[in-house]
Amino acid sequence: MEDSERQRLTAPELSWAVRALVRAAQEVDQELARRLELRPLDYSALNHVMSGSVPLGSAELSGRLGISTGSATELVDRLEEAGHLHRRPHPSDRRRKVLEPTDAAVARTLGALQPLFERLDALVEQFSPEEQAVIGRYLRAVTAHFHDFARATSAQDDPVPSHRRTPHHDHLHRPFRPVGCGPRPPLSLVARRRGRSRRQCRQRPAEGIQRRCRHGDGRTQPGRVPRSDTAPVMTGPFARTVGTWGRWVLLATAMTQAASPALSGFTGESASDPVIVPPGPFFGIWGIIVIGCVASALWGLPRERAATAPYARVQWPVSLAQLGFTAWLLAAVSSPVWSVPVFLLMLACLGVALRIVVTTPTEPLTRWLLGTSVGLYTGWAAAAVWVNTATVLPGTARTNPAYLGLLLLGAMISLVVGAVLFRAHPGFVAAGAWALLGVVVSTSAAGAGVLGIVAGAGLAVVGAAAVLVRRRHGEPMAAARFPR
Structure with missing residues (x-):
């Protein structure tokens, strides 16, 4: 390379170059999501599963995406129906299921990224071994700082400062027992509410009584009860x-x-x-x-x-x-x-x-x-x-x-x-x-x-x-x- 091309960038210029790289990577993710015909959140979930170093289940995926367990289970169901993911038993815990990308999803993703990989490989050859070592050391350090920042941010238990807390925040962080735990109302009360006999209520006593559940991040969500990874595709009278x-x-x-x-x-x-x-x-x-x-x-x-x-x-x-x-x-x-x-x-x-x-x-x-x-x-x-x-x-x-x-x-x-x-x-x-x-x-x-x-x-x-x-x-x- 010429001497003019070897000029060192200042620290602010390098920071801006890293920011531009992050934005370009986000644009690549958006284009891949479009080619795979996926929503941005669905593609992010698929990316976590494909690039994760440890097997992920719906619960772990919900923590990565910052959504509820029920929403994560619905998202996994969509990806499974589209043929991008499939569930398999956990290697050490038979009660759990972990997620794996299908061969078709991996082939489509790698096929779409192949031209980009070839350009990056050709770009590396333009630098000398000494320059490659410096660039690699800098990128590894930047990646480490990114990971440290993400871990430090996620480690904060309560992001709301104490001087800005309101009774509403106390209500949000009040612990709720999961569905099916704790005392249940008497069967006679359930029968009166539903117009059914005690025998019918004894078969499904907790249905519709508790509609709140606590997720792994401490948040609560009213409404539908999240489904388990091991739930059958269709249940009930239908x-x-x-x-x-x-x-x-x-x-x-x-x-x-x-x-x-x-x-x-x-x-x-x-x-x-x-x-x-x-x-x-x-x-x-x-x-x-x-x-x-x-x-x-x-x-x-x-x-x-x-x-x-x-x-x-x-x-x-x-x-x-x-x-x-x-x-x-x-x-x-x-x-x-x-x-x-x-x-x-x-x-x-x-x-x-x-x-x-x-x-x-x-x-x-x-x-x-x-x-x-x-x-x-x-x-x-x-x-x-x-x-x-x-x-x-x-x-x-x-x-x-x-x-x-x-x-x-x-x-x-x-x-x-x-x-x-x-x-x-x-x-x-x-x-x-x-x-x-x-x-x-x-x-x-x-x-x-x-x-x-x-x-x-x-x-x-x-x-x-x-x-x-x-x-x-x-x-x-x-x-x-x-x-x-």
Whole structure:
């Protein structure tokens, strides 16, 4: 470096440079939170978990973030549903759970930071070893001072000076016993307040009586009782309803869907079909979808699995879609015009279900079985609804290349939007690509070269969108996995 570049900075200038570095690091955190589609507080929690030297639970995380334990538990639930964190048993205390980042979250974060790391590595090479030693010693000293200041600030038990204390502060620091501790009101009093019998109150005696709890930092918070890390996903009467009825409805509608083609008399063959309808062998995907729906319904039949996510949240949307399939067959035989709105309703239900599947962490076999069946179903429906619309066009519109080209464009847009919403789910992308490939084959066989080019271009666009979405989420398309 030249002598002019080796001039020493004064202490105030160095301090301002450190402040600018801190502000730039905050801007990097904001950009990472935006890329990960996280709130600033959620990203801060994820950063604490990823960079912590010791395992953290919800209680420790609440202290790091300065929020209540209940708010920290809700925050962890959001990150777990989004596939960024997962809970595992504590290595030495089986009663506790600790938080770990998922492989997908680590890959996305490191992938986003890789260009910055490369620039910093190149910047270090511009300094001599002696200069690097001086810079490193200064940065380590600054980091130590930052840590000392943070520890000294957090060590203050009462930040309010004594001459500024009011009765309100005394009330805030008055200790409250946690929920469930201390004397409880008599069961007769609880029964009178709730209009229930003593036997009913004896089952849940403390519900709603104490609504205050004390957190680890001494603050109190009225309102809802914080949930434990070991609490099940769904409890109470609704969980019993889901476990009892939802699983059986899912299985019954899956079996009805499997039997409906033979009972409805629908053949699916028509000489007047437009040229964009795929050839018969391509509709063999329905067999895979139907078998997958039955298999996933059987796998989700045990009550323990049926009452937990994602099964507890997808039972009714998937059941409605499977009933819609039967209704679609009946409409296609009797009144084809009504098959289009029925198909749209099916697609909406399947979209809700697939979004739940890709954002909910679960065991690998459930992730694969349920995700594959719902993903194939949704991807095929997203393209087939436009082909189905072509079959109900009036008169010569069925053979008009302009109308058919617009329908193919709609199918391509639906698949691209679905690839973004469903994180390029492999089942969704594969089924949509299979449908467009069928259109390419049918249009080529019919001599409709322009429509074949449109379908082929749509196939390429959908594939490119899937690759871009996978790269954005930190996973290559070749090694695509379901979110954990």
